[in-house]
Amino acid sequence: MINFTSQHQVRPEFLTGDKSISHRALILAAISDGVCKIRNLSPCDDVRATVACLRKLGAKIYLRKNTATVYPIVKANTDVTFHCHNSGTTARLLAGVVAGLGIRAKFTGDKSLSARPMLRLLQPLQRLGAQVSFPNGCMFEIMPSVLHGGRIEAEHPSAQIKGAVLLAALCAGQCVTYREMVPTRTHTEDMIAAFGGKISTGNEITLYPCAVGAFSYSVPDDMSSAAFLMAMDLLDGVSHTYRNLCLSAERCGFLDILQKSGVKVERDVHNGCGDVRLSGKVGEIFADEQDVVNAIDEIPVLAAIALTVRGRHVFCGVEELRKKECDRVQAIIDTAHACGQKAHFDGHSLVIESDGVVRRNVRFNSFGDHRMAMSQAVLCLSACGGGSVDDWCCEVSFPDFLRAAGVTPLNFAVVGRDVSRSLSPLLMRNLAEHAKVCCTYKAISVGGGKLKKVLQTLDGANVTMPYKGLAAEIYGADIPVNTVGKNIAPQSTDGKGAERACQLHGIDLRGKSLWILGAGGAAQACVHYLSQLGCRMQVFNRTPQKARILTEKYRLTTVPAPDGVLSFVPDCKWERAFPLPQSAGFVLVAAYGGGSGLAEKAAKRGITVVDGKEMLYFQGAESFALWTGTQVQNDYPSFKGDCDEITFA
DSSP states (O other): OEEEOSOOOOOGGGOOBOHHHHHHHHHHHHTSSSOEEEESOOOSHHHHHHHHHHHHHTOEEEEETTEEEEEOOSSOOOSEEEEOTTOHHHHHHHHHHHHHHTOOEEEEOOHHHHTSOOHHHHHHHHHTTOEEEOOTTSSEEEEOOOOOOEEEEOSSOOHHHHHHHHHHHHHHTOOEEEEOSSOOOOHHHHHHHHTTOOEEOSSEEEEOSOOOOOOEEEOOBOHHHHHHHHHHHHHHTOOOEEEEEEOOGGGOHHHHHHHHTTOEEEEEEETTEEEEEEESOOOOOEEOHHHHHHTTTTHHHHHHHHHTSSEEEEEEOOGGGGGSSSOHHHHHHHHHHHTTOEEEEOSSEEEEEEOSOOOSSEEEEOTTOHHHHHHHHHHHHHTSSSEEEESOOGGGTOTTHHHHTTOOOEEEEEEESOOTTOSHHHHHHHHHHHHTOOEEEEEEEOOGGGHHHHHHTOSEEEEOTTOHHHHHHHHTOSSOOSEEETTEEEEOOHHHHHHHHHHTTTOOOTTOEEEEEOOSHHHHHHHHHHHTTTOEEEEEOSSHHHHHHHHHHTTOOOOSSOSEEEEOSOSOHHHHHSOOOTTOOEEEEOOOSSOOHHHHHHHHHTOEEEOHHHHHHHHHHHHHHHHHSOOOOOOHHHHHHHHTTOOOO
């Protein structure tokens, strides 16, 4: 999650190298005849995935800032497994390389990539003689085979499929002709030609047996990344000059569509690269099928612009968008509805009908799609007066997006062994929205050995099970801590959270007699805090020795008739068997997301049950105030409303 205010200032100087070209430059360098140097390489996660895979294949790649020195593959490693993470370009282009080299390799990816179509890539390779299988545990496997030349008629407009076929033929030393009915980006064939390959280009491309020589190359800046900044310029009514962009004909769909809508587009192009400056107002947007092919990656941000412009906007032939990192067509429709606008897909075209007035402070869901996330960020920053984007993931393609947008968020996280079910990210989004603080908040599951390193990278962190004691050791604290930060002393907000949660029910813990169930980090921190409120406490734990240690440390005594019970243990056989004392007038159950035998007994008896989500809210609010200096007034009902939409399996 990232929360945005409307404060930003676009800074084009932080654009980075073109992602598509970076992939291809690395691959061509790895199969070239000599040592290559690539400057202005994209630093994004997708390109790093390609670097890792090429190293597995046998290339030596040395990175220094955004410059790569590549020593080509001498003898390709075989029987390798490539983890392509979220990068479809990595998987598709390297499938061609592996097929051409005649080696065996398995291709895996993350959940998103594994769900994307690969058969339409593999079928053209099979026509050239590649053998493919689909074993369990991977997307596909290329098996050793000898490729032959041939002619491929493109069934789908795809620069990546075209690139895979050309790379396969290049590696196999075969002649191949590739014919496409709809022109797609020409990066692969242009770069093969530029680096010494023998190739004829056009709608019908023929690659002849050849080799790529050693080269030194500077990657132009990324047009797709620039599109997000240009969109903010247009919505803000300002103008910047964007220099050294890749401006080949098939790369300019974004600019062409805007120009047709009435935007003034100034271009200074030399050899496919150049400078761009936009000005003026956007009118109704109409993108035909070729426009969409040329702007396939920019359709989400064009749709974001359309939502702010009164009129009917049409994007034709967008079916391919349904096969991206998410179903981008549906994601755009959901984004439109979140903004209070109408959108629908008629089976061929995406239609947006906007009154030009979007809602304020909208909560968006990116569905884990980097281009959706940044398009929604454009809306937050330049149209909605702020807002938030769930599942923030710009690192996939444009890790410097926030810096280029002139946004400096605070970076917070909840850190524990398994925080996949944590409600803390939801809570912090709620708090950040009310406080108007720009921040990110992640859930980071980590092993104890890496805890210190992870905490050092964050502006603030909530430490949870089972690392509160370990965090105390790292920071030299006397009690288990759950809140650490760069500018604060390590401390626990568990006790304060329990106190304020009880106050929500009219319960004042000061001077109360209490039973404490559990002796872990949260229980220890609460005993420490409540002892300062004059509470009398008795500790119970499944392991009696741990209870004795806590009892001796705080000189606790037996409490025969407690006013209430505070439980810091999860639902379990021991907890369910624990007797609820007759004297208890309330029960606090710190754990959430599951059942509680103690809470059930309390409910049957009709006594107050303080929910763990209430404690979480107030301890989180206290942490947030420590990190940001901003105290959020009690808005627990809003947080509870968000929580009520979540069910725990």
